[in-house]
Amino acid sequence: xSSPAVQTRADQASAPNGEDALTALVGLVREDLEACNRQxxxxxxxxxxxxxxxxxxxxxxxxxxxxPLLTLAAARMCGYRGDRHVRLAACVEFIHTATLLHDDVxxxxxxxxxxxxxxxxxxxxxxxxxGDFLFARSFELMVEDGSLEVLRILCGxxxxxxxxxxxxxxxxNDTSSTEEQYLDVIEGKTxxxxxxxxxxxxxxxxxxxxxxxxxxAYGRNLGIAFQLVDDALDYSAQQxxxxxxxxxxxxEGKITLPVLLAFQRGDEAEKVFWRRxxxxxxxxxxDLPHALALMQKHQAFTDTIGRARxxxxxxxxxxxxxxxxxEKRALVGVVxxxxxxxx
Amino acid sequence: xSSPAVQTRADQASAPNGEDALTALVGLVREDLEACNRQxxxxxxxxxxxxxxxxxxxxxxxxxxxxPLLTLAAARMCGYRGDRHVRLAACVEFIHTATLLHDDVxxxxxxxxxxxxxxxxxxxxxxxxxGDFLFARSFELMVEDGSLEVLRILCGxxxxxxxxxxxxxxxxNDTSSTEEQYLDVIEGKTxxxxxxxxxxxxxxxxxxxxxxxxxxAYGRNLGIAFQLVDDALDYSAQQxxxxxxxxxxxxEGKITLPVLLAFQRGDEAEKVFWRRxxxxxxxxxxDLPHALALMQKHQAFTDTIGRARxxxxxxxxxxxxxxxxxEKRALVGVVxxxxxxxx
Numbered sequence: 001x002s003s004p005a006v007q008t009r010a011d012q013a014s015a016p017n018g019e020d021a022l023t024a025l026v027g028l029v030r031e032d033l034e035a036c037n038r039q040x041x042x043x044x045x046x047x048x049x050x051x052x053x054x055x056x057x058x059x060x061x062x063x064x065x066x067x068p069l070l071t072l073a074a075a076r077m078c079g080y081r082g083d084r085h086v087r088l089a090a091c092v093e094f095i096h097t098a099t100l101l102h103d104d105v106x107x108x109x110x111x112x113x114x115x116x117x118x119x120x121x122x123x124x125x126x127x128x129x130x131g132d133f134l135f136a137r138s139f140e141l142m143v144e145d146g147s148l149e150v151l152r153i154l155c156g157x158x159x160x161x162x163x164x165x166x167x168x169x170x171x172x173n174d175t176s177s178t179e180e181q182y183l184d185v186i187e188g189k190t191x192x193x194x195x196x197x198x199x200x201x202x203x204x205x206x207x208x209x210x211x212x213x214x215x216x217a218y219g220r221n222l223g224i225a226f227q228l229v230d231d232a233l234d235y236s237a238q239q240x241x242x243x244x245x246x247x248x249x250x251x252e253g254k255i256t257l258p259v260l261l262a263f264q265r266g267d268e269a270e271k272v273f274w275r276r277x278x279x280x281x282x283x284x285x286x287d288l289p290h291a292l293a294l295m296q297k298h299q300a301f302t303d304t305i306g307r308a309r310x311x312x313x314x315x316x317x318x319x320x321x322x323x324x325x326x327e328k329r330a331l332v333g334v335v336x337x338x339x340x341x342x343x
Numbered sequence: 344x345s346s347p348a349v350q351t352r353a354d355q356a357s358a359p360n361g362e363d364a365l366t367a368l369v370g371l372v373r374e375d376l377e378a379c380n381r382q383x384x385x386x387x388x389x390x391x392x393x394x395x396x397x398x399x400x401x402x403x404x405x406x407x408x409x410x411p412l413l414t415l416a417a418a419r420m421c422g423y424r425g426d427r428h429v430r431l432a433a434c435v436e437f438i439h440t441a442t443l444l445h446d447d448v449x450x451x452x453x454x455x456x457x458x459x460x461x462x463x464x465x466x467x468x469x470x471x472x473x474g475d476f477l478f479a480r481s482f483e484l485m486v487e488d489g490s491l492e493v494l495r496i497l498c499g500x501x502x503x504x505x506x507x508x509x510x511x512x513x514x515x516n517d518t519s520s521t522e523e524q525y526l527d528v529i530e531g532k533t534x535x536x537x538x539x540x541x542x543x544x545x546x547x548x549x550x551x552x553x554x555x556x557x558x559x560a561y562g563r564n565l566g567i568a569f570q571l572v573d574d575a576l577d578y579s580a581q582q583x584x585x586x587x588x589x590x591x592x593x594x595e596g597k598i599t600l601p602v603l604l605a606f607q608r609g610d611e612a613e614k615v616f617w618r619r620x621x622x623x624x625x626x627x628x629x630d631l632p633h634a635l636a637l638m639q640k641h642q643a644f645t646d647t648i649g650r651a652r653x654x655x656x657x658x659x660x661x662x663x664x665x666x667x668x669x670e671k672r673a674l675v676g677v678v679x680x681x682x683x684x685x686x
Contacts, residue, residue: 048510102471105448125512128445128471132478133505139482139498148486151494155482162476167391169468 018340021333022064028330029072032086036068039090043137054122054130058097067197068093070222070334074201074215077327084204087141091154092197094138099161099189101131150200157196164188173253173279175263175271182257183224186231191223198222198331214318218331221315226338228308231256232301233341235292247288253278257307261300262291270294305342312339361683364676365407371673372415375429379411382433386480397465397473401440410540411436413565413677417544417558420670427547430484434497435540437481442504442532444474493543500539507531516596516622518606518614525600526567529574534566541565541674557661561674564658569681571651574599575644576684578635590631596621600650604643605634613637648685655682 026033044055068089075085104119105127119127135158142151168185171177198219202212234249235258249256255278263274277283277291295301312335322328369376387398411432418428447462448470462470478501485494511528514520541562545555577592578601592599598621606617620626620634638644655678665671 046506046509048506048513050509050513051506099475102475105467105471123512124448124467126509128448129505129508129512132442132445132474133502133509135475135478136498136501136505139494140502143491143494143498146491148489148491151482151486155479155486158479159476159483162472162479163389163391163394165472166389166393166469166476169466169472170391170393 018337018343021330021337021340022066022069024333025069025073025330025337028326029069029076032072032076032083032089033065033069035083035086036065036072036089036093039087039141040093043090043141044094044134046133050122050126051130051133054101054118054126055097055134057118057121058100059093065093066226066334067096067193070194070197070219070331071201073327073330073334074198074219075204076201077322077325077331078202078205078207078211078215080201080205082204084145084147085201087145088150088154088200088204089197091138091141091145092193092200094134094141095154095158095161096193098131098135098138099165099193101127101134103165147203149203153196153199153203157192160188160192164190164192168254171255173281174255175259175274175278177255177260179257179260182255182260186224186227187220190227190230191220194223194226195219211321214321217318218315221311221318222335222338225308225311225315225335228257228304228311229338229342232258232304232308234258235295235301236342247291250277250288250291251283253281257304258295258300259291261303262295262298265298265300266294305339308339308342361680361686364673364680364683365409365412367676368412368416368673368680371669372412372419375415375419375426375432376408376412378426378429379408379415379432379436382430382484383436386433386484387437387477389476393465393469394473394476397444397461397469398440398477400461400464401443402436408436409569409677410439410536413537413540413562413674414544416670416673416677417541417562418547419544420665420668420674421545421548421550421554421558423544423548425547427488427490428544430488431493431497431543431547432540434481434484434488435536435543437477437484438497438501438504439536441474441478441481442508442536444470444477446508490546492546496539496542496546500535503531503535507533507535511597514598516624517598518602518617518621520598520603522600522603525598525603529567529570530563533570533573534563537566537569538562554664557664560661561658564654564661565678565681568651568654568658568678571600571647571654572681572685575601575647575651577601578638578644579685590634593620593631593634594626596624600647601638601643602634604646605638605641608641608643609637648682651682651685 040059044059045052071089071092072085101118105124118130122130139151139155142154164185164187167181168189171181171185195216196219198215199212202215231249234256235246248254249259259274259278263271266274273287273290273294277287315335316332319328319331383402387402388395414432414435415428444461448467461473465473482494482498485497507528507530510524511532514524514528538559539562542555542559545558574592577599578589591597592602602617602621606614609617616630616633616637620630658678659675662671662674
């Protein structure tokens with residue numbers, strides 16, 4: 001599954017188990033993370049009981065808190081000693097949770113599949129409105145922080161996320177989409193928040209613009225790598241280990257890099273197949289295994305992970321200017337963690 | 344339709360035609376409004392073409408621009424001579440449009456009715472995501488303005504709107520809801536943005552807190568009156584003049600004051616009727632006319648408008664401390680406009 005042709009920095013940095021890298025990061029900012037979790041629970045409260053109930057469905061369900069962890073570690077790597085980063089990490093998690101709630105709002109066809117997402121349990125409207133609440137609450141927290149620079153970064157990221165999500169909707173079911181469009185989608189929907197999450201670390205620490213930009217580049221490239229791996233995993237048996245279903249993207253006709261590569265490298269008969277299953281959404285039981293076989297044949301999976309490694313390397317390189325410390329090593333480790341999920 | 348028992352300030356102020364009052368307000372801030380409309384069109388742009396397309400569907404479809412008009416007039420009444428209020432009026436309209444888009448996201452049952460709302464034309468997901476974009480863009484505009492006080496007011500209002508909308512969802516189809524819960528809903532979903540829209544007028548003009556609070560009270564009471572009239576109109580033949588459908592709230596089982604009053608004043612047989620149509624949503628063709636007859640019998644409509652007049656009076660009284668000028672007279676006129684819609 002790894003690309004033997006290219007030995008990358010991410011490979012060299014690779015621990016045998018990516019989870020170790022995440023564990024190391026959590027260990028390093030444990031107190032900050034606990035304070036952040038307290039803020040999250042405290043600030044998702046409302047006299048309207050359904051709001052914390054629905055928010056807890058998603059927030060208590062765990063998740064790795066990857067984005068707030070990045071904010072906490074970035075601030076500490078920059079030598080920050082205060083506690084503003086805790087509140088901002090909570091902001092980042094609120095924005096992420098709001099987008100998850102809105103992502104899961106399904107249209108008619110998706111409803112039939114009846115997943116146990118928040119919208120399946122509480123309904124579409126409640127998911128949308130609680131997402132709006134978390135979004136607004138996140139901005140309230142930023143206003144309490146009082147930095148217009150932080151507000152500018154996170155408001156801008158929020159608008160970019162929405163643009164990325166809409167673009168994803170536009171190119172959905174369209175096999176003539178380009179790799180460039182796909183990259184625009186994941187830079188918007190995923191990488192923009194990673195970039196903002198790490199950039200604010202430099203801002204609270206009052207570091208020079210060059211360091212803020214370096215942390216922005218780290219987060220952005222990490223976010224792209226993360227999403228590439230995610231999109232590869234959607235077609236991987238590894239996914240079952242994570243308690244998710246293989247082929248969700250396939251069934252929705254979502255255009256991701258593994259699909260684009262297999263389509264572009266396929267012969268005419270294969271292109272007819274892809275158009276039927278993704279554009280016309282005429283899918284039968286044997287279609288997913290066939291799709292997986294075509295991806296294997298064209299190295300679509302391997303090459304997607306290869307791209308992820310390349311972006312992971314860029315993320316690590318962006319940290320070059322920072323002095324070596326435990327937080328920097330942990331941020332390098334996060335890149336390992338993201339890529340190692342594919343193994 | 345008017346309540347003859349109580350002669351109110353809003354009655355005394357009433358022009359023969361409420362539209363005249365709105366026309367007067369528009370005339371007074373015409374240049375500001377045109378600048379605001381330019382900002383709206385300019386700032387809803389995005390490289391993702393679907394965003395301005397969908398936004399235009401709602402924003403170009405017109406609407407009265409009532410909320411931005413309030414911001415513009417409030418700032419001018421406070422003697423403000425700059426142009427910050429133009430951008431903030433655009434923010435207010437973006438927040439309003441975002442909430443409209445998210446309101447219209449339908450659950451399965453609503454979809455069958457297939458209205459020509461944005462979500463019917465572009466789909467649920469696009470409506471949610473473009474709403475998110477406008478919401479985020481609105482905050483970006485506020486950050487450009489640079490006042491943390493303005494940000495605090497409008498972020499707070501946004502969270503409150505979401506709380507009001509969720510509460511509305513919670514009490515939907517529940518005939519045991521109280522008038523107090525209903526008031527909480529409309530204070531949240533409608534009045535909070537009216538209050539913020541007018542309050543920021545005092546803030547940009549750098550007026551004392553007492554004036555900001557007076558304008559907040561004006562907007563809040565006006566918003567409550569506006570929503571009460573709206574909820575009455577949903578059961579009124581007047582509604583057809585406005586190109587809307589009578590009985591939308593009825594079909595959704597939405598709990599509004601006309602319904603609550605008719606239910607609470609009804610005998611046991613009537614309560615059985617209301618529970619069947621609103622809680623169990625078992626509705627037949629003759630049910631809406633029957634519901635209208637019950638409302639008539641119990642003066643539910645008349646008394647809803649009576650309450651609206653009371654809040655309209657409070658709105659007008661909140662302006663007492665401001666010196667008489669054309670903008671103040673126009674803001675008084677807006678109260679007339681809102682109430683006169685019921686005639």
